[in-house]
Amino acid sequence: MAHAPIDADAPVGVFDSGVGGLSVLRAVHALLPAERLLYVADSGHAPYGDKPVAFVQARAEHCLHVLRRAGCKAAVVACNTVTGLSIGALRALHPDWPIVAIEPAVKPAVAATHSGVVAVLATRNTVRSAGLARLIEQHGDGVRVLAQACPGWVECVEQGRLDGPQTEAMVADVVTPLVQAGADVLALGCTHYPFLRPVIERVAGPGVQVLDPAPAVARELQRRLQAAGALRRADGRTAALPLLTSGDPAAAAAVAQRLLGERLTVHAAPLP
Missing domain, CATH: 3.40.50.1860 (Rossmann fold)
Incomplete structure (x- = not known):
């Protein structure tokens, strides 16, 4: 069955256990400045690196659900732990949705x-x-x-x-x-x-x-969107970079500004 066309104006979703995936968002924004981006930081449950596999997969499934519910046209898994432990299972849950995942170079x-x-x-x-x-x-x-x-x-x-x-x-x-x-x-x-x-x-x-490996992830996202005819046209405006966090929004905003050198719009998200 043919998949429905992808809305080029829809955002690209990026998620990580915390603010680390902002390094990937930074690379995506640098290569594809016209794209609208939505970042999910599951800081309330970070770090994933020492958690049980079932816990990591459940959190990743939930974050992807949040991004899909927000209308994202593609998802970027900006967490090597999630990729290493469960990327196959996550892609099987969303076979009709482009999911680009980071992995060690x-x-x-x-x-x-x-x-x-x-x-x-x-x-x-x-x-x-x-x-x-x-x-x-x-x-x-x-x-x-x-x-x-x-x-x-x-x-x-x-x-x-x-x-x-x-x-x-x-x-x-x-x-x-x-x-x-x-x-x-x-x-x-x-x-x-x-x-x-x-x-x-x-x-x-x-x-x-x-x-x-973040620049390679950005290039792969570009390739996938281009192949689907879903790259967003530049309109001369700088897109906002909203961030949802399951942690403390004020703390996330302060750290994100230090990491990226610019202020992000941060919202609290339960991500239960």
Whole structure:
């Protein structure tokens, strides 16, 4: 059966466990400035990285339901944990809806390494997910891939602590041993981590490349919308970037402004 045409003026929905997915929203907005965007931050239930699989999938299903109910023409899963644990199940629930999902940049990392050692920085759930294991099996042949959990990093970004001695020490505890083990490429496997990129690069040193998959997600979204004839025409106006959060709206607004450098319209959403 043919699918109904997609309304090009409808928004694109983006969701994450918290504000980390704003790194993906930033990339989408930069590539597709005419698109209306709606962001859902499930901060009241964050982080997902240490939660049971069934809990993560249930939260993801609910966030997608919120985006679909809001009339979004496509959804972006801006959470590596959700992708690694349940993207297949989520797409099966919405076979007629474009869902673009982020995943760690294992393939580009393997292509870029000179030392033969790359590291994936991620949450515990992503590190032990079938999704990451599949990526490593598909693309990691002949290269040593170190999958490394980064405890405390998500909470650090959620609180807006992007720099300073404590943040640098926390990053160094993870990154320094990986560099000492020979890793010359660090693939960011959590959408919160790009906001720590200046610290990560400073700790890792100039010989280490840091990869953020968010621009690739934006390009894939562009491709999917273009194929469906659903890219929105530019009208010369800057679209608002509304954010729904299950956490504290004032805290989300303050952190989002620090992360993006611009004020977002933030609304409380129960997301029960």
